[in-house]
Amino acid sequence: MRKGMLIVISAPSGTGKSTICRKLLQKRRDLKYSVSCTTRQPRPGEKDRKHYFFLSEKEFKQRIHKNEFLEWAVVHDHYYGTPRHFIEGSLKDGWNILLAIDVQGAQSIHEKMPDSVLIFVTPPSLESLKERLAGRREAVDSAAKRLANSKGELSAAKNYDYLVVNDELEKAVSQIDAILTAESLRVERQPASDLAPA
Amino acid sequence: MRKGMLIVISAPSGTGKSTICRKLLQKRRDLKYSVSCTTRQPRPGEKDRKHYFFLSEKEFKQRIHKNEFLEWAVVHDHYYGTPRHFIEGSLKDGWNILLAIDVQGAQSIHEKMPDSVLIFVTPPSLESLKERLAGRREAVDSAAKRLANSKGELSAAKNYDYLVVNDELEKAVSQIDAILTAESLRVERQPASDLAPA
Numbered sequence: 001m002r003k004g005m006l007i008v009i010s011a012p013s014g015t016g017k018s019t020i021c022r023k024l025l026q027k028r029r030d031l032k033y034s035v036s037c038t039t040r041q042p043r044p045g046e047k048d049r050k051h052y053f054f055l056s057e058k059e060f061k062q063r064i065h066k067n068e069f070l071e072w073a074v075v076h077d078h079y080y081g082t083p084r085h086f087i088e089g090s091l092k093d094g095w096n097i098l099l100a101i102d103v104q105g106a107q108s109i110h111e112k113m114p115d116s117v118l119i120f121v122t123p124p125s126l127e128s129l130k131e132r133l134a135g136r137r138e139a140v141d142s143a144a145k146r147l148a149n150s151k152g153e154l155s156a157a158k159n160y161d162y163l164v165v166n167d168e169l170e171k172a173v174s175q176i177d178a179i180l181t182a183e184s185l186r187v188e189r190q191p192a193s194d195l196a197p198a
Numbered sequence: 199m200r201k202g203m204l205i206v207i208s209a210p211s212g213t214g215k216s217t218i219c220r221k222l223l224q225k226r227r228d229l230k231y232s233v234s235c236t237t238r239q240p241r242p243g244e245k246d247r248k249h250y251f252f253l254s255e256k257e258f259k260q261r262i263h264k265n266e267f268l269e270w271a272v273v274h275d276h277y278y279g280t281p282r283h284f285i286e287g288s289l290k291d292g293w294n295i296l297l298a299i300d301v302q303g304a305q306s307i308h309e310k311m312p313d314s315v316l317i318f319v320t321p322p323s324l325e326s327l328k329e330r331l332a333g334r335r336e337a338v339d340s341a342a343k344r345l346a347n348s349k350g351e352l353s354a355a356k357n358y359d360y361l362v363v364n365d366e367l368e369k370a371v372s373q374i375d376a377i378l379t380a381e382s383l384r385v386e387r388q389p390a391s392d393l394a395p396a
Contacts, residue, residue: 185377
């Protein structure tokens with residue numbers, strides 16, 4: 001059984017990350033989504049167990065204690081964590097796993113799993129990011145905090161493997177699709193037997 | 199102007215390398231083919247200046263002397279060389295360049311241009327390679343020499359970036375197409391300005 005790849009996607013808030021992930025999952029049957037845990041409140045339309053596992057702070061801390069997270073962090077004053085068993089088991093079974101996560105989380109995943117593939121998605125410009133965030137109805141201070149954070153996130157792109165600009169959704173999705181195809185063809189991911197056929 | 203990428207493709211003889219290259223060039227308008235020089239005789243259907251620059255040994259050696267090759271080598275008792283000026287100029291102008299070359303040449307290109315992309319194309323198995331070579335009408339000793347060489351070439355695949363198995367032509371072409379798309383999205387190929395937008 002060939003081991004799967006862990007695909008880590010980060011994007012400043014408002015870049016269209018969840019739409020991109022949904023479309024990728026429709027497109028590629030070799031891909032499963034890693035649902036993260038969080039203590040933040042669900043946004044309108046977000047479903048428990050589908051978009052996130054929404055946990056109380058108490059539950060979250062118990063899971064930390066039981067070493068159930070591959071990584072966890074506090075972002076925007078809330079806990080976020082990546083469940084370990086789902087990812088490790090699925091990769092072993094040959095699935096490619098899609099993980100949408102902030103830059104802090106992406107870095108710690110990369111340290112723990114150096115063969116993961118890190119993709120950073122940006123909006124065409126910071127101007128357009130402001131517009132998209134303004135279009136989302138949030139308290140002004142929350143939007144300002146997100147935006148400040150986004151500037152820091154953009155400069156973090158240089159620690160990623162790939163940079164995809166989401167100026168056109170279908171194009172961005174097909175570019176990420178191409179990245180997954182290409183990565184699966186990398187020589188270092190081939191079973192040794194394929195490199196020395198009889 | 200963003201600099202182009204140099205895409206180096208190697209494949210054991212009979213793997214379908216020239217068909218793959220032709221289809222890639224039809225598919226991607228950002229791609230130009232680097233025509234190599236050789237002292238070997240044209241095979242049926244091969245055209246001077248299109249498939250190779252067919253040179254006499256004397257002409258070839260003069261070009262070596264004038265430093266006109268990025269690399270050159272002797273393979274199957276013939277000289278093969280990669281013209282320097284076409285590649286350097288085209289990359290500077292933003293073109294991606296496709297170079298089909300043996301493993302020896304690929305290694306020396308990679309040493310001189312470490313940001314080149316190395317793709318190794320294999321037939322599904324060595325058995326199928328034997329069949330394809332047998333289908334090509336060549337003197338038996340020449341086919342045997344090629345086959346012996348192919349075994350060495352296959353083990354060289356581990357020095358490449360990507361391994362593509364040509365068990366189905368269209369699939370192999372679209373996989374290489376995906377590799378080119380993905381490579382163009384690699385963070386280290388982005389202009390520095392894109393990583394720190396205003």
